[in-house]
Amino acid sequence: MRSMPWLAAVGAALVAVVVTTSAAVFAAMPPAHAAVGLHVSGTNIVEANGQRFTMRGVNHPHVWFTNQTRSFADVKALGANTVRVVLGSGKRWGPSTDVANVISLCKQNRLICVLEVHDTTGYGEEGAAASLDEAVNYWISQKSALVGQENYVVINIGNEPIGNTNAAQWTSATAAAIQKMRANGFEHLLMVDGPNWGQDWQYVMRDSAQTILNADSRRNTVLSIHMYAVFNTATAITDYLNRFQANGWPLVIGEFGWRFGANEVDHETLLSEAASRGLGYLGWSWSGNTDPILDMATGFDPTQLTTWGQRIFNGANGIKATAKEATIYGGATPTVTPTVTPTPTPTSSGSCRVTYEMNTWNTGFTTNITITNTGNSAINGWRLTFTLPSGQTITGGWSASYAPTSGQITATNATWNGTLPPGGSTGIGFQATHTGNTAKPSSFALNGSTCQVT
Structure with a gap:
């Protein structure tokens, strides 16, 4: 267990390899x-x-x-x-x-x-x-x-x-x-x-x-x-x-x-x-x-x-x-959707919304970003661009790839969250360091189109 009421998180350790049993x-x-x-x-x-x-x-x-x-x-x-x-x-x-x-x-x-x-x-x-x-x-x-x-x-x-x-x-x-x-x-x-x-x-x-x-x-x-x-x-x-x-x-x-x-x-x-x-x-x-x-x-x-x-x-x-249900209950088989990276389709101006939430401490922060398609057609593949304020550097991220680690950032969808239907959302995020400046990016663009920020 990692983080629960009355319990502390477990620390990391190094991994090595040996095997002796046949x-x-x-x-x-x-x-x-x-x-x-x-x-x-x-x-x-x-x-x-x-x-x-x-x-x-x-x-x-x-x-x-x-x-x-x-x-x-x-x-x-x-x-x-x-x-x-x-x-x-x-x-x-x-x-x-x-x-x-x-x-x-x-x-x-x-x-x-x-x-x-x-x-x-x-x-x-x-x-x-x-x-x-x-x-x-x-x-x-x-x-x-x-x-x-x-x-x-x-x-x-x-x-x-x-x-x-x-x-x-x-x-x-x-x-x-x-x-x-x-x-x-x-x-x-x-x-x-x-x-x-x-x-x-x-x-x-x-x-x-x-x-x-x-x-x-x-x-x-x-x-x-x-x-x-x-x-x-x-x-x-x-x-x-x-x-x-x-x-x-x-x-x-x-x-x-x-x-x-x-x-x-x-x-x-x-x-x-x-x-x-x-x-x-x-x-x-x-x-x-x-x-x-x-x-x-x-x-x-x-x-x-x-x-x-x-x-x-x-x-x-x-x-x-x-997942497949146990046969004692009937054994329903999942429908598996192939995971392919779609070709990005442009969004029109005003067809996206971004929510940017930060949790900061003395030298670092984590950010959760929610991207919502507010347009009338599906987005098949996306790239979210924004500029990190001075002194902020990404050290790791999830649910998207991020490049570079500072300055103007491009976050590119993972294989599993690249399609956003009308009204659909996905959550991404990253961990970063800062040198005292904990301001948020001032604007975001999805596939080149400016998004509403909430």
């Missing part, structure tokens, strides 16, 4: 017991009928916003097939005693429900955190609501269960938690997050993956990586994913953000690789972040999608384009 070890594992409901088959998650299921969804902070039950229907309407629901064990948040109702909301809205205990976040470094063993005790207390729901529910035992202090303890703690779940009769697909606040930058999960999979008597555990600033290059992402793929280990991307700054996660590579490899992903998060830059919807309103929300739901390799 895929042959996985192949030599004894056969699994007959699976109940959702289960692992090789590197894939499949349903009880054997049909592959690839998670495409978002995280929803239910424990802090229990009244936002409409969110289940909203994320489904935007194309999701899965929702990861934040619960509390009572150690730090909650306790969440409404598990049966949460599952019902998932089922009513034809969503696979990934349930997670958030209290474990950063254990060993965060003094208030719960242990994985305490998380298992919570699941045992909720067993009556969970048994019989194996077709619909994945149990994510504990969110980001170890911090950066003694991350090596993750292996034994996780193996013990899995074994305790099975000893108490849970047949569900289990999900386990990596240490280092989920980002596994010390590679404890990667290098212990086979040990964890072997610990499950049901052979029904999927590993989960959280990708934020540690994974800020294509190389970091592809190398990590390659290790799991080569060894035949099941993996999902249980949380990730987007490149709202130069050193943030390379979400474009992440989405592309997830689509090409058939990996499930669950973006962080629907709404309610203390730092709203990671909100997909402003104030839980699906009609006010942010730049991040537009990207993950409506962009290339995003949820709408790649």
